[in-house]
Amino acid sequence: MKKIYLLLILSMAYNVIANPQFTIDESHQILVSEYTGKIRTLNEQVVAAKAEGFVEQIPNIGDKVLNNQSLYKQENKLLKSELIQKNKLIAAQEAVEKLYQKQYERMKSLNERQLGAQNDIERMEVDLINAQLALTQLRSEQIILEQKVNSLSSISSVTGTVIQRYVQPGQYVSRGESLYQLVDMDRWILEIPVRASLTRALPIGTPIKIKLDTTSDWIDMRVIGVETQTVSNTLVNIRLLSNETLQKGLLFDGLQVFGSYKIELRNMYVLPASSIVKRQDGHYVRLGQDESSQEGQQMTKIKVVSEIGHRKIVQGDTLRLNSKLFTFPTLGE
Known part of the structure; x- marks a missing residue:
């Protein structure tokens, strides 16, 4: 009878080690879940x-x-016509200004040789100044019209x-x-609710892959913020920033979207019911459903359904998975 009992224990231990229901020696785990989120545009x-x-x-x-x-x-034929007419007036006034400039210089030269009257020089100087003022006014009006046309x-x-x-x-x-x-489709934000217990596995900068209901490909994003107020008793919003341009579909601020997210949980585990885990002392236990979960803390309580290879733990005892009993933290189920 003792031999049969010993063989039974060895057989159970072999099945646990060879075919564990939960791989405890992995350094990460991929979590995929659906979401209902909201788009926030930056530009x-x-x-x-x-x-x-x-x-x-x-x-x-x-x-x-x-x-x-x-x-x-835009098209404004009247405005463009005014600009064309103004350019013609400027060209004509420039010709007048050049003519007065030449006449003034000629009269000034004659006066220096005492061949011209002083009154003629003064009259030509006034005509030149008036021509220059008129040209300046036309050019100012031209600038205003050009600004209107450029607008x-x-x-x-x-x-x-x-x-x-x-x-x-x-x-x-x-x-x-x-x-x-x-x-701007290159930089946009997605707000999605996740389990509050997940947030300690999602520090700022954590990469997350996202699928939108309008796209078929995964989009690379990263965590840029976690809200302090919970959406419900178990959910909290996180903010994700896009790392790439959205190639298909259109976005606008406040757009509600549906899809899936994929997270690589490094050194964090989601334990399903009946998982077999290894304690630090080398012994294995089989776990049941979560009894209680303290969100935001490094602790989750889980009932022990059965013990494998250790007789000191009584079935039904509550264990803290983040205590010294176990070698890894958990997020709970």
């Missing part, structure tokens, strides 16, 4: 018209606008994607009217 801009006029060119929804690229172009187009100072368009080509718009909305 979002509503492009508005700088002047009234007809919209000649405007990007389409989904178009990417690069830095220093034209944002839009019919605009150059982007950021890189972004058009997510909404408020007007169509050929439409007349007033000064300050919204044309379209631009969002």
Whole structure:
């Protein structure tokens, strides 16, 4: 009878060591879970018209606008006609100013040789000054018109994607009217709820892979913040920053999204029911469901369902997995 009992114990120990239900010697574990989250954009801009006029060119929804690229172009024939006419007046006035300058220099030279009258020199000087003043005025008006014409187009100072368009080509718009909305797809934030017990395994900078309901590929992100207030008794929001450009789909601030996240938990473990774990003294025990969990603390209490290779632990005892009994921490189930 003793031999049979001994063989039974050895057989159980062999099965545990050869085929453990929970691999305790791994340095990490991959956790995949679904989520319902919210997008927060970092760079979002509503492009508005700088002047009234007809919209000649405007990007389409989904178009990417690069830095220093034209944002839009308006048409205002009356304004451009005024600028053309002003340029002609300036050219004519420049010719008048040059003519008066030559006449003044000639009269001044004759006077030095006592061949001209002083009154003629003074009259020519007044004509030259008036011509110069008129030219200065025309050039000032030209600058103002050029600024108005240049305001019919605009150059982007950021890189972004058009997510909404408020007007169509050929439409007349007033000064300050919204044309379209631009969002930077390279840098954006995703807020998702996770179990509060996970947060101690997610320090700032932790990489996380994310899938959105609009994409099929995993997106690389990293943890940039953990909220102190819990969403529920067991959930807390974390903030993730994108590490790459979103290639498909459109984002806007406050957009609710669904998907999955994948986390590599280094030196942290999620223990399912009936897991077999090894204590520091080398003995194995089989665990049951969580009895209680103290969120945010390095401790989780789990019931012992059965003992393997150790007779001093009574079935049903509650153990602290983060105490000296075990060689690793846990996140609980």
